[in-house]
Amino acid sequence: MKEIEVSSIISAVKDMCIEASHFLTKDMEDTLVKAVDAEESELGKQVLKKLEDNLKIAKEDMIPICQDTGMAVLFVEVGQEVHITGGNLTDAINEGVRQGYVDGFLRKSVVSDPIERVNTKDNTPAVIHYDIVPGDKLKLTIAPKGFGSENMSRVFMLKPADGIEGVKDAIVNAVKDAGPNACPPMVVGVGIGGTFEKCALLAKKALTRPVNVHSEIPYVKDLEIEMLKRINESGIGPGGLGGTTTALAVNINTYATHIAGLPVAVNICCHVNRHSTREL
Amino acid sequence: MDKYITTPLDDSIVNDLHAGDMVYITGTIYTARDAAHLRMYNTLRENKPLPFDIKGNIIYYMGPSPAREGRPIGSAGPTTASRMDKYTPELLDLGLKGMIGKGKRTEDVKSAIIRNNAVYFAAIGGAGALLSKSIQTSKVIAYDDLGTEAIRELEVKDFPVIVVIDSEGNNLYETAIEKFKK
Numbered sequence: 001m002k003e004i005e006v007s008s009i010i011s012a013v014k015d016m017c018i019e020a021s022h023f024l025t026k027d028m029e030d031t032l033v034k035a036v037d038a039e040e041s042e043l044g045k046q047v048l049k050k051l052e053d054n055l056k057i058a059k060e061d062m063i064p065i066c067q068d069t070g071m072a073v074l075f076v077e078v079g080q081e082v083h084i085t086g087g088n089l090t091d092a093i094n095e096g097v098r099q100g101y102v103d104g105f106l107r108k109s110v111v112s113d114p115i116e117r118v119n120t121k122d123n124t125p126a127v128i129h130y131d132i133v134p135g136d137k138l139k140l141t142i143a144p145k146g147f148g149s150e151n152m153s154r155v156f157m158l159k160p161a162d163g164i165e166g167v168k169d170a171i172v173n174a175v176k177d178a179g180p181n182a183c184p185p186m187v188v189g190v191g192i193g194g195t196f197e198k199c200a201l202l203a204k205k206a207l208t209r210p211v212n213v214h215s216e217i218p219y220v221k222d223l224e225i226e227m228l229k230r231i232n233e234s235g236i237g238p239g240g241l242g243g244t245t246t247a248l249a250v251n252i253n254t255y256a257t258h259i260a261g262l263p264v265a266v267n268i269c270c271h272v273n274r275h276s277t278r279e280l
Numbered sequence: 281m282d283k284y285i286t287t288p289l290d291d292s293i294v295n296d297l298h299a300g301d302m303v304y305i306t307g308t309i310y311t312a313r314d315a316a317h318l319r320m321y322n323t324l325r326e327n328k329p330l331p332f333d334i335k336g337n338i339i340y341y342m343g344p345s346p347a348r349e350g351r352p353i354g355s356a357g358p359t360t361a362s363r364m365d366k367y368t369p370e371l372l373d374l375g376l377k378g379m380i381g382k383g384k385r386t387e388d389v390k391s392a393i394i395r396n397n398a399v400y401f402a403a404i405g406g407a408g409a410l411l412s413k414s415i416q417t418s419k420v421i422a423y424d425d426l427g428t429e430a431i432r433e434l435e436v437k438d439f440p441v442i443v444v445i446d447s448e449g450n451n452l453y454e455t456a457i458e459k460f461k462k
Contacts, residue, residue: 054410063409067345067355107345107428119427148360180453181360181383183405235461239404242456272406
C-alpha cells in the first residue's frame with residue numbers, strides 16, 4: 001500500500017492547470033510548426049505563422065495561449081494499491097483546479113448550473129473520469145477544454161450496416177459542419193464502439209494521445225491517415241479562411257460494442273490541444 | 281489587401297472594406313459576448329438605453345483571461361460569433377457598424393449587414409496571447425458582475441482582423457474554401 005497525501009495532489013493539479021494553459025506539448029508544437037511549410041494558401045500560411053508567434057508569446061510572457069482556458073477535464077488512473085490520506089481525492093482535484101485558475105490568472109469559464117448560469121468564479125467543478133488500475137501509482141492527466149470546438153463535437157448512433165464508410169462520412173461531416181467555428185487547424189478525436197457515453201469518452205481521451213503517434217491497430221491507423229487526408233481536402237484551412245491544413249491529426253480509439261450498434265463520437269479540439277500529465 | 285482604419289466607422293470606411301482584406305484597427309472598440317448580449321436584449325425590451333452608444337462602433341466578441349499585474353489585459357482572442365446571431369440584427373439596425381469574432385453567421389445576420397452597410401471581421405481564433413499585444417487599455421464599463429463577460433471598452437492599436445462578410449454580402453468563408461477544395 002502506498003500513501004499519497006492530498007496536499008501533493010492539490011499542488012500537482014494546480015501546476016498542471018497553469019502549465020497546460022501556457023505550454024503545448026512538444027508533439028503539438030512541432031506539428032503546428034511543420035504545417036506552415038506544407039500549407040498551400042498564402043493567407044493560411046500567415047495564420048499558421050501567427051499561431052506559432054502566439055505560442056512563443058504565451059510561453060515568454062506567461063499569457064494563456066487562448067483566453068478560453070477551458071473547463072478542466074481530468075483523467076485519473078488510481079492504482080488499487082494507493083491509499084489517499086488527509087482528505088478525499090475529488091475534493092483535492094477541485095481544490096487544485098481552484099488554485100490553478102485563481103492564482104494562475106486563468107479565465108473562470110464555469111457556471112454552476114446550465115440553466116441558471118451563475119459563474120462559480122474559480123472554474124470548479126472539474127469533469128473527472130476515474131479509472132481503477134493495478135499498481136501503486138496515481139496518474140493525473142488534465143485536458144482543459146475550450147468550448148468553441150467542444151460545441152462542434154458530435155455523437156452519431158450509426159447502424160452496423162453503415163460500416164466503416166458510415167464512420168468516415170460521420171467524421172468528415174462533423175469537421176465540415178464545424179468549419180471556422182472550431183478554430184482550425186483542429187485535432188480530431190474519434191471514439192468508435194462502446195455505448196452512447198463510452199464512445200464520447202473514447203473520443204475525448206483520443207485527444208490526449210500525442211498527435212505524431214498512430215493507433216496500434218492496423219486498420220485504425222489506416223483510417224486515421226485517410227481521414228486526415230480527406231479532412232485536409234475540404235478546403236477549410238487555417239482559421240477557416242481557406243487552405244490545405246484543416247486538421248493537424250485524427251486520433252481514433254475503439255472499443256467493443258453491441259451487436260445492434262455502431263456508436264461514433266467526434267470530439268473536435270482546436271489547435272490549442274492542451275494537456276499535461278503527472279504521476280505521483 | 282492591407283488596410284488601416286480608425287474607429288468609429290462610417291459608410292465611407294465600410295464601403296472600402298472587402299471580403300479577404302487584412303485590416304488593422306486603431307481606436308475604441310467594445311467587448312460583449314453571450315451574457316452581455318442577453319442583458320442588452322432585455323434592456324431594449326424595457327425601452328432603456330444600452331450601456332454604450334453603439335452607433336458607428338465595433339463589438340468584439342471576447343471574454344479575456346485576467347490581466348497579470350502591470351498589464352492591460354490577459355489573453356484576448358475572439359469567441360464564436362454564431363452564439364450572438366439571435367441578438368445581432370437588432371443591434372445592427374440600431375447603428376452597430378462592425379463585429380469582430382470567428383466563425384459562421386446566419387443569413388439573417390448577413391442580410392442585416394447588407395441592409396445597414398456594416399462589416400463582420402474575424403480575428404484569429406486561439407491566438408489570444410498575440411492579439412492581447414494590440415490592446416493598450418481595457419476598462420469595464422457595464423455588467424461588472426458578469427466577470428469575463430462584462431462589457432469592456434478597449435483602446436486598440438493596429439488590431440489585426442480579416443474581413444469575412446463585407447457590406448455587399450460577400451463571404452470569405454464560402455469563397456476561400458472553394459478555392460482549396462480538392
